[in-house]
Amino acid sequence: MxxxxxxxxxxxLNFSFSxxxxxxxxxxxxxxxxxxxxxxxxxxxxxxxxxxxQFGVNGPGSIQDATAGLSIFGSGFAGQVQxxxxxxxxxxxxHFNGLTQFDFRRTGSVLVNHSSNxxxxxxxxxxxxxxxxxxxxxxxxxxxxxxxxxxTIQGTGNFxxxxxxxxxxxxxxxxxxxxxxxxxxxxxxxxxxxTPVDLVGILGQYKTSVPYNTGYQLLPRFxxxxxxxxxxxxxxxxxxxxxxxxxxTVYFNTARNGNSQVKFGLTPSLELDSVVINNxxxxxxxxxxxxxxxxxxxxxxxxxxxxxxxxxxxxxxTTASTNPQTGxxxxxxxxxxxxxxxxxxxxxxxxxNFAQKLIERINATTYSIDMAVYSFADLPDVANAIIAAKNRxxxxxxxxxxxxxxxxxxxxxxxxxxxxxxxxxxxGIMHNKFFVFDARDTIAVNDWLWTGSWNITxxxxxxxxxxxxxxxxxxxxxxxxxxxxxxGSSGDTPNPTNARFGFQKSDNTPHxxxxxxxxxxVYFSPSDGVMNKIVSTINTANKDIYFALYAFTRSDIATAxxxxxxxxxxxxxxxxxxxxxxxxxxxxxxxxxEMFGNxxxxxxxxxxxxxxxxxxSNPYVITGSANWSNSASNDNDENVIxxxxxxxxxxxxxxxxxxxxxxGGTNTFIIPTIISNDDQTFEIKDFQLYQNYPNPFNxxxxxxxxxxxxxxxxxxxxxxxxxxxxVxxxQFALAGIITVDFKADELSSGLYIYRLIGENVNxxxxxxxxx
Numbered sequence: 001m002x003x004x005x006x007x008x009x010x011x012x013l014n015f016s017f018s019x020x021x022x023x024x025x026x027x028x029x030x031x032x033x034x035x036x037x038x039x040x041x042x043x044x045x046x047x048x049x050x051x052x053x054q055f056g057v058n059g060p061g062s063i064q065d066a067t068a069g070l071s072i073f074g075s076g077f078a079g080q081v082q083x084x085x086x087x088x089x090x091x092x093x094x095h096f097n098g099l100t101q102f103d104f105r106r107t108g109s110v111l112v113n114h115s116s117n118x119x120x121x122x123x124x125x126x127x128x129x130x131x132x133x134x135x136x137x138x139x140x141x142x143x144x145x146x147x148x149x150x151x152t153i154q155g156t157g158n159f160x161x162x163x164x165x166x167x168x169x170x171x172x173x174x175x176x177x178x179x180x181x182x183x184x185x186x187x188x189x190x191x192x193x194x195t196p197v198d199l200v201g202i203l204g205q206y207k208t209s210v211p212y213n214t215g216y217q218l219l220p221r222f223x224x225x226x227x228x229x230x231x232x233x234x235x236x237x238x239x240x241x242x243x244x245x246x247x248x249t250v251y252f253n254t255a256r257n258g259n260s261q262v263k264f265g266l267t268p269s270l271e272l273d274s275v276v277i278n279n280x281x282x283x284x285x286x287x288x289x290x291x292x293x294x295x296x297x298x299x300x301x302x303x304x305x306x307x308x309x310x311x312x313x314x315x316x317x318t319t320a321s322t323n324p325q326t327g328x329x330x331x332x333x334x335x336x337x338x339x340x341x342x343x344x345x346x347x348x349x350x351x352x353n354f355a356q357k358l359i360e361r362i363n364a365t366t367y368s369i370d371m372a373v374y375s376f377a378d379l380p381d382v383a384n385a386i387i388a389a390k391n392r393x394x395x396x397x398x399x400x401x402x403x404x405x406x407x408x409x410x411x412x413x414x415x416x417x418x419x420x421x422x423x424x425x426x427x428g429i430m431h432n433k434f435f436v437f438d439a440r441d442t443i444a445v446n447d448w449l450w451t452g453s454w455n456i457t458x459x460x461x462x463x464x465x466x467x468x469x470x471x472x473x474x475x476x477x478x479x480x481x482x483x484x485x486x487x488g489s490s491g492d493t494p495n496p497t498n499a500r501f502g503f504q505k506s507d508n509t510p511h512x513x514x515x516x517x518x519x520x521x522v523y524f525s526p527s528d529g530v531m532n533k534i535v536s537t538i539n540t541a542n543k544d545i546y547f548a549l550y551a552f553t554r555s556d557i558a559t560a561x562x563x564x565x566x567x568x569x570x571x572x573x574x575x576x577x578x579x580x581x582x583x584x585x586x587x588x589x590x591x592x593x594e595m596f597g598n599x600x601x602x603x604x605x606x607x608x609x610x611x612x613x614x615x616x617s618n619p620y621v622i623t624g625s626a627n628w629s630n631s632a633s634n635d636n637d638e639n640v641i642x643x644x645x646x647x648x649x650x651x652x653x654x655x656x657x658x659x660x661x662x663x664g665g666t667n668t669f670i671i672p673t674i675i676s677n678d679d680q681t682f683e684i685k686d687f688q689l690y691q692n693y694p695n696p697f698n699x700x701x702x703x704x705x706x707x708x709x710x711x712x713x714x715x716x717x718x719x720x721x722x723x724x725x726x727v728x729x730x731q732f733a734l735a736g737i738i739t740v741d742f743k744a745d746e747l748s749s750g751l752y753i754y755r756l757i758g759e760n761v762n763x764x765x766x767x768x769x770x771x
Contacts, residue, residue, distance in 0.1 A: 021046050022427045023503045023526065025067035025138070025634040027093055028100065029583070034135045034212030036093055036100045042108065044090040045070060048118050050145040051202050052085075053078045054221040056183040060101055062143050062202050063087060064120060066503055067526065067634055069144035071204070074104030077111055083221075084119050088112040098135075098205035098212035100142065121313075122147035122200055124235055128171035130203065135213045137555025138630060141203050148199045148218065149233055149255040153178060155192045164217060165192070167199070179204065179217040186223040198227040198255070231308035232258030232282075238301045240317035243514035245293035248317050250286045250301055254310065258303035260284040268298050268314055280305070294321040294444060294473050296510060318474040320514035325445040327516025329643065330469040331651050332357060334454070334461060335601070338658040340693055340702045341650070341669045341739050348651035350658075354454050354467055359385045361437060361448060361469070365394050368440035370483045372399040372432040372637075374625075377406035378458035387415045395440060397494070399486045401430040408456070420487060420494035426502045428526075428635025433625050436483060439476035447476040451624060451639060453550075453606045463602040464548075464659065466652070468623060468641060470515060475522060478509040479639070482524050486637065501637055502526060518645040525626060525638035534622055535560045537610055537642055542617045544571035544670075545593075546656050547608035551627040552576050553583035565592045573667070575659055577603040583630070596663035603659060612649040612656075613670035619649040646672055661700050661741060668729060671704075671737035689756045689763035692742070696768035699745040703728065705756050705763075710734045713758040717742065720751055728754070744769050 021044050029037050047063035047070070055061075059078035060071040072078070072089060073096070081087060091102035091109040102109070124147045133140045154166040164176035178199065180187055199218055207215030220226055232254035242249040250262045260277040263270040275286050284303060291297065297319065301312040321327070330349070337350035362369065362385040369389060376383070390396045398419035400409060413419060422430040434451040452467035454460055470476075484490050485508065488499030500506070507527045513520045523530045531554055538545065538560040545561055552558070552574070561572055572593035579586040579597040589595050608622040626638035643649075650672060657669055688706040695701060703715065715729035725747065728740045742754070749771045755764040 020044065020425055020427065021088070023067040023634045024063075024065050024070045025526075026427060026630070027070060028068050028139045028142070029630055030100075030134075030136055030139055030212075032136050033210040034098060034139075035095050035210075038093050039095050040092065042090065042092050044088065046086075046088045048120055049081045049083050049085040049087060050120060051219075051221050052081045052083055054083075054184060055181045055219060060099070060204075062145075063089065064144055068140070069142070069202070071099055071101040071143045071202075072104055073101050074109070076109060077102075077104040080111060081113060082116060085116050086114040086118050088114065098207040098215050100139065120145060124149060126171040127167070127169045127174045127177065130174060130177075130216050131172060134555045134559065136211065137559075138633075140556075142205055142216070144203055146201070146203050146218070149235070150196045151199050152196050153192055156194070158189050158191055159187050161188045167218070174216065174218075176215075177217055179219050181219055184220065184222065187220060187226065190223060193226065193228070198229065198233070200225040200227065229307065230256055230305070232256050232303035232305055232310045234301055234303060234310045234312045238312045238315055240299070240315065240512060241519070242287075243317065243320050243512060243519075245320045245322040246291050247287060247289040248291070248297075248319060250284075250288065250299065252284045252301045252312065254282045254284065254303045256305065257282055258305040258310070260286050261302035261304070262286045262288055262299050263302065264288055264297050264299035266295070266297065270298060270300060291319050293319055295319050296477060316508075316510040318477060318510045318513060321444060321473055323445055326447070326471050326473065328469075328471040329515065329518070329520075329645070329648060331648060332467045332469070333465075333655045335464045336658055337651075337654040338661065338702070339654055340704055341657050341671050342654055343647065343650045343671060343673070346647050346650050348654040350655070352467075354461060354465070355379055355382055355458075357467070358382055358435070358450065358456070361435070361450060362386055362389055365389055365437045366441070366446065367438045367443075368395040368397075368436075370397050370399075370436040370439070370480060372430070372434050372483055372486065373456050374401045374429060374431045374433060375403075375406060375455045375457050376400070376409040376412075377456075379408050379456060380411065382456065383408040383411040386412060386417070390415065390417055395492055397483070397487060397492065399430065399432075399483060402426075403429075406457075418493055420496060420499055422486075422501045422637070423496075423499065423504070426504075426635075428502050428631055428637070430486070430501060431625050431632070431636040431638050434479060434639055436476050436479045439473065439480050444473040445471075447471065447473040449476050449479055451479075451641060453604050453623070453625065460604060463604040465604050466607060466623060466655065468643075470520070472513065472515045474510075475513050475515065475520060478511075478513075478522055481509045482639070502635055505637070518643065518648075520644070521642040523640045523642075525632055525636055525640070526634050530626060530638065530640045531556060531628070531633040533640065533642065534608070534628065537620050537622055538564060538608070540618055540620070541569045541610045543569060543611050543614045545569060545608065545610055546573050546612060546653065546660075548575040548603060548605040548656055548659055549577070549608075549628055550602075550604050550606060551578045551581055551629050552585050552589075553581065553627075553629045554633065555585060555588075557628050558585040558588055561589065562592055573660060573665065575603060575656075575663055594665065594667065596660070596665055598659075599663055605659075607652060609649055609652055609656065612653045613672050615646050615672045618644055619646045619672070620644055621649050621652050623652075666700060666741035666743040668741075669739045671739060673736045687756070687758075687761050687763070689765060691765055692754065692767045696770040697744070698769065698771050700741060700743050701767060702739050702741055703754055704737065704739045706737050707733045707735050711759045711761075713756060713761065715740055715754065715756050718753045718755065720753070725752065
C-alpha cells in the first residue's frame, strides 16, 4: 500500500491534469437509497487497474487508489488497459443497479495510461464486513479488489457460466455472493471446491430496485483467484501492544493454523533478530524483549505450516521511555468547565488563554520547533515569540495550508523562517494544528507535543476548543515523521519535490505508545484510516458515549453508536455545532441518543468520550484536529489522538457537562471512583449529600451525592409546604459519586428542599431559585 501512495504521488506531481484529481473515496458517498450523491458529475481520478476485460470488452473494468475502488464501464477503458496499469481517468459518475461506476461511453471521457506492472495487495474482509458496509453512506468495499478467507461455496458439480452461488465464512452467508461471469472462461466448467477455499475478486453489486442495500457479489477474474493454498495467511490487524521500555508484544490472527514468529530491527531490513514460538494455532501472541527504551523498531509477523509461510506488512512500534521527568499529559479548555463531576484532585483546566500557554511553551524551547497549522492570524505575540526563538538559535520549520497567507504567518515568513505550503490542486486542506518542540535534539526530557482543535487565530480564541500537551519523546518522534513527510526532508530546508500531502502520504508512523503507563494511539489522515479507528473505539463502549463536535457527517460512526445502543449502551449524549450541514448525522442520532445543537459561542471541539464514568472499562478520549467527516477521512491532513486514561477522560467530562448544560441538557453523571492508596484516589466510607452548585441558581443547578454501599436511592425535590415537586433520581446506585442536574425553568422563585432517601439514608438540604 505504501508503494501505491508513492506511485500516485509521483504521477500527480509529474502530470498536468485538466481537472483536479480527487481520491476515489470522494465518489463513494451515497444518499439514503444507496445512489451516489454526485451522480452525473465529471471527475478525474488516478489509480491502478485491478480488472480490465476479464468481464468482457465492455467491462466493467475497475481501478483502485489508496482510498477506494471504482468500476468503469465501456470498451474505451476495459479494452484498452491491463491489470497493473497506472492510469488517470476522467469520466461521468453514474449508477447501475446499485453499482457506482464511471460510464466511459459518455462524451468527454479520457484515459491516460502512465505505466504498467503495478500490482496491489488485496484487502482481506469478511462476509460480515461486506454486508454491514454503509450502502447509504460511505460504501467502503464496493469495486475494491478483496479477499475472503476460508469460504465454503454452496454447490456441487462444475461452475456454470453467468451463475451466482451462495458463499459462507465464519461470519455469515452472502446469498448469491459469488458471481461467475460469462467471460471468465478459465473458471467455467471447473469443479466447484467441496472444501473451504480463499476467494479473490472485485466486489460488485446488482440489485434492481431501491434501496440498494443488498446484492453484493464477488467476481473472481480468473481461476487463480480461487485459492487452494493452505498456508496460515495472516489477517489484519497486526497489533503491537503491552509496550514497556524494553519490550512489546505482537498480537495477530491467521486464517489457518501455523507457528508464531516476529522479525524486528532498527531499520526496515529487520536486521536484529527473530522470535519464534513453535506452536500450532490461529491466535498468535509473540513477546519481543531485550530492547532499548524510547526507540523506534520495525517488525513483521510471520506464520509457517507444512504448506508454506505467510507474513504481514511492515509495521513499526516505539518502546516506552523510563525517564521519570517525562510522561505528563496536560489538557486545556478555553471556556469554563464544571468541576462538580471532577474526581478528587482532578479538576480540569478551564478558561485557559491558549495563546499565552503556547507562548510559554515556545519560550521554554531550546533547540527546535516544528509547526503544522491550518491557520495563523492576528496573534502577533505568538509570532514574535517564535521569531525570538529563531533569533536565539532554535530551528523553526513551518508546514502551512495552501491558502492566502495570513498576517501572523506572513510575519514569520518576513523573518526568514522556512516554510512549505500544501501542494496546490489537491482536494482538501492541511487541517492540522500541531507543534513539536525540541524533538530534533538528543535530550529526551524536553520533547513536547501540542495538538488539539484550536486553530492558531485570535478569532478562534473566542470559540470553544481544547488542547492537549504531551511530554514524551516517542510520540513526538511519530509527529516528526508525519511533519517531515509533508516537509519533504529531514533537514532545515523543505523539499517540495518530495513533499507529500493528502492521498499522496503513506501510513509510515508508529501508532501505539505507552506514556507513563497510559496507552495512547495516534493516527493521521488520510493514510491511516482514522474513521475506522474511531469506530473501533466506539465499539468498545460498555456504559456511556459522550461527544462534542463541530461537525458529524460520518454515517459509519453514527451506525456504530446505534449498534452499541442496541447492545445496551443507552447513555449516549452528543453536542453538534453544525447540525444542518450536508450529511449531518444529527437527525439519525436523535432517534436513539440525547442530542443537542450547540447554542452560544461556536463549539469547535472534535472530541468523543467512551466509558468516561467507568474506571475498569477502558475509558477513552478521542480528540485532535479531525471533524468526524468524509473530508477529514479522505482528503485533509489531520491527526487524531486516542487516550486510554480515566483521569484525562474525567477532565473532558467536566468540559462536556458544562457545554451539555449550556445547550439545555439535564441528566445524571457518574463520577468514577478508585479504591487505592494512591494520592489521586480515595475510598468512599459514608453517604454524603452536598450543597447544590450553583446556589442560588437560575434555572439549572447540580446536586452531588456519594454512595457508600450499592442500593436503591431516591433524590426528590420538595417545596416548603412538603409537596413533591420533582423526582430527580430513582434507581439502583452502585457505590461511588453521582451528580444530578436539576432544571427548574417551570418553577417560581423561592426556597426548595432536596432529599436523598434510601436504606438507612435520609439527608436533606435547602436550595434557592432566583429568577
